[in-house]
Amino acid sequence: MTLDIKICGLKTPEAIDAALDGGATHVGFIFFLKSPRNVDVETAAALARRARAGGAKTVAVTVDADDAFIESIVTLAKPDMLQLHGGESRDRVREIRERHGLPVMKALAIREAADLAKCVPYLGVADRFLFDARPPDGSDLPGGNGVSFDWQLLATLDDGIDYMLSGGLDPENVAEALAVTGARGLDVSSGVESAPGVKDINRIAAFLKAARAADARNGSRT
Numbered sequence: 186m187t188l189d190i191k192i193c194g195l196k197t198p199e200a201i202d203a204a205l206d207g208g209a210t211h212v213g214f215i216f217f218l219k220s221p222r223n224v225d226v227e228t229a230a231a232l233a234r235r236a237r238a239g240g241a242k243t244v245a246v247t248v249d250a251d252d253a254f255i256e257s258i259v260t261l262a263k264p265d266m267l268q269l270h271g272g273e274s275r276d277r278v279r280e281i282r283e284r285h286g287l288p289v290m291k292a293l294a295i296r297e298a299a300d301l302a303k304c305v306p307y308l309g310v311a312d313r314f315l316f317d318a319r320p321p322d323g324s325d326l327p328g329g330n331g332v333s334f335d336w337q338l339l340a341t342l343d344d345g346i347d348y349m350l351s352g353g354l355d356p357e358n359v360a361e362a363l364a365v366t367g368a369r370g371l372d373v374s375s376g377v378e379s380a381p382g383v384k385d386i387n388r389i390a391a392f393l394k395a396a397r398a399a400d401a402r403n404g405s406r407t
């Protein structure tokens with residue numbers, strides 16, 4: 186099975202091109218005003234067209250957004266997937282999925298083993314999970330904090346649960362993350378930046394190269 190790799194928080198055509206050139210399967214756009222990676226819908230629409238033309242899937246990341254905002258994103262940016270990164274309930278996830286007819290990836294914050302049980306209410310409703318680290322105390326951001334969680338926690342996870350591994354990944358640790366978890370999806374943001382919200386095209390290339398090499402070393406996926 187192909188390893189999915191999402192480069193998140195892209196704001197420029199140069200960053201999109203670096204993701205495409207390195208073989209990213211997904212790119213993510215952040216619609217959250219407090220984030221240094223926030224993009225307006227028009228900018229995201231132009232970047233999404235570029236990403237789609239290059240063969241990547243586009244993911245719109247929102248945090249407890251209302252229907253009107255999601256509708257404007259879906260209409261203009263035409264994402265392939267919605268990533269819900271707030272406290273959206275099971276019913277809200279189902280409602281968003283049905284209203285927009287798009288697959289939904291529910292982000293969940295992980296710090297300890299018990300946090301993995303948070304996925305249970307969303308089974309059968311979310312198409313995929315994004316396991317991210319719990320934000321550090323005092324952070325304004327539910328994601329994009331560059332913090333990892335203990336990857337060993339995923340050893341107990343049911344094989345049938347489809348997820349992207351996220352939180353504090355970077356070109357230096359992605360091989361170990363893959364070896365420990367066997368994840369079939371990876372997501373990175375601040376680990377491929379030179380400053381908050383500023384993507385570094387060399388680090389995007391290095392991340393993708395390291396991830397693909399590690400995936401090949403770990404053997405064929407079924």
Ligand SMILES: O=C(O)c1ccccc1NCC(=O)[C@H](O)[C@H](O)COP(=O)(O)O
Pocket residue numbers: 193194213215217220221222246247248270317326327328329330331332351352353354372373374375376
């Ligand atoms: O990245 C943000 O600024 C952000 C803000 C609000 C909600 C979600 C956000 N990011 C979502 C992502 O998918 C990030 O890639 C994920 O949290 C991992 O980030 P990092 O630890 O920096 O690689």
